[in-house]
Amino acid sequence: MKYVVNVHNIGMKYQSLNGEINALEKINFSVRDGEFVSIVGPSGCGKSTLLSIISGLLPPTSGTILLNGEKVTGTSNKIGYMLQKDHLFDWRTIFQNVMLGLEIRKAVTPEAKERAFQLLKTYGLYDFRNKYPNQLSGGMRQRAALIRTLVTDPQILLLDEAFSALDYQTRLAVNEDIYSIIKKEKKTAILVTHDIAESISMADRVIVLSKRPGTVKNIYEISLSCDNRTPLCSREAPEFRAYFQNIWKELDVHV
Amino acid sequence: MSNLKQANISPEHRNYLRQVKREKILIRLTQLFILIAAFSLWEIFASLKIVDPFITSQPSRILSTISNLYEQGVLFKHIGITCLETIVGFILGTTTGTLIAIILWWSEFLSKVSEPYLVILNSLPKIALGPVFIVWIGAGPAAIIVMTLAISLIITILEVLSGFIAVDQEKIKLVQTFGGTKFQVLTKVLLPASFPTIINALKINVGLSWVGVIVGEFLVSRAGLGYLIVYGGQVFKLDLVMTSVIILGIAAALMYQGVVYLERLLVKNKI
Ligand SMILES: Nc1ncnc2c1ncn2[C@@H]1O[C@H](COP(=O)(O)OP(=O)(O)OP(=O)(O)O)[C@@H](O)[C@H]1O
């Protein structure tokens, strides 16, 4: 099996005047090509830190990240990083927002524009391409943010609580949407979330982190009896409850 | 809004619109009335010698002063000089202020080093520097423009810098996730996001530039509206002083409107 991401012995200590924060300790795991991995863990255990390190934005204190076998030293075109909020710029139209990444990478070509139009069409935002973000609903904004990431054609998607700003109904719908988009575009994805149900419903594997300093507590291979796996269908699978219970216990919220 | 107008409007909505319009007209009429009333009362009281027109001047005298100045061919010279100085000072103050703010944002080190100096310079009454500028630069328009700069520069730097700092860190992170450079962070996020702050700084600067120019002209009087005010005061021609003040008021209001118009123009392409 081919691994696209290798997280090897990652440790992270933040320095500040009033001391040191040990955010991550000895994190090890790998992600296969096309796999969807969720990371859950208590608040402040270093999930966002881990994604920033994988993306190459934040150099770790110790350990290495391998991307397709190569050591990560800075940001890479292979990675698309979706932050917690959509962060669409309200001074840009949806189309201009979608083109942001390509502009920054100086990769605006007629073909790239065509690809952006195609993605907007496929995901129901074409009619809104000249609208401004404040004219869109939360779910549409999230989709626009996803297209902004997809149009740069990343191999790996990093999603940092990308859905937590949405209300529950919209969130289920956007989960559904984004899951199918990611599968259709054959991307590898790492999703960070607080929501245990969300993590199980989307992922092939769930990585549970411990309280700070975050370490890998357990990794669950999720296999659900669904004919055609989608997040909603996963939530109805008979095995879902057991996974939920286990991870819930593992997270140890009471203590 | 626009599609509401085209579509069949409900009677309630029509009533509402009519009421809003009526209120708007009423406000305008009242404003006009106050203006006319103030000037009429001024004129009447001065004519009846209830107030001394030598001290308060009066609208008819102001008009004749304006036409005198015009006939002497100096009216537009004075207005022109003052406006030119103001506009140059305004543009210089705003652009250099923004530029310095960018530099300070770029280098955290410089920003920290300069912080106490900025605070002190900001609280210093810049007018106190007037005589220094005159000695250094010589009495003339250059000294006046520098005076204007001194008044508007520091506040612009502080305003724009605080605008930059208020920009959401996550938006900056977004640009960085695409591999954006610091320069791209500046052009793609910082400047557009702090555009409203910059416009606000512009609005404050319009007022400050006028203060700078008039103070400058008080000190270096050769020509301009500030010169006319000082000169009028010295020779007890209060007509001239009042005339200049009123022209000044109109010019300053027009320039402010100009900035508001610019803002609308730039914001129009959104929504
Ligand atoms: N730039 C920073 N400087 C110092 N400490 C930081 C910094 N960023 C994060 N931390 C600390 O590191 C720890 C992990 O932060 P991180 O944001 O990665 O947690 P998280 O798991 O994403 O939390 P949440 O679930 O609330 O988003 C926290 O205790 C936080 O206070």
Ligand SMILES: [Mg+2]
């Ligand atoms: Mg986080």
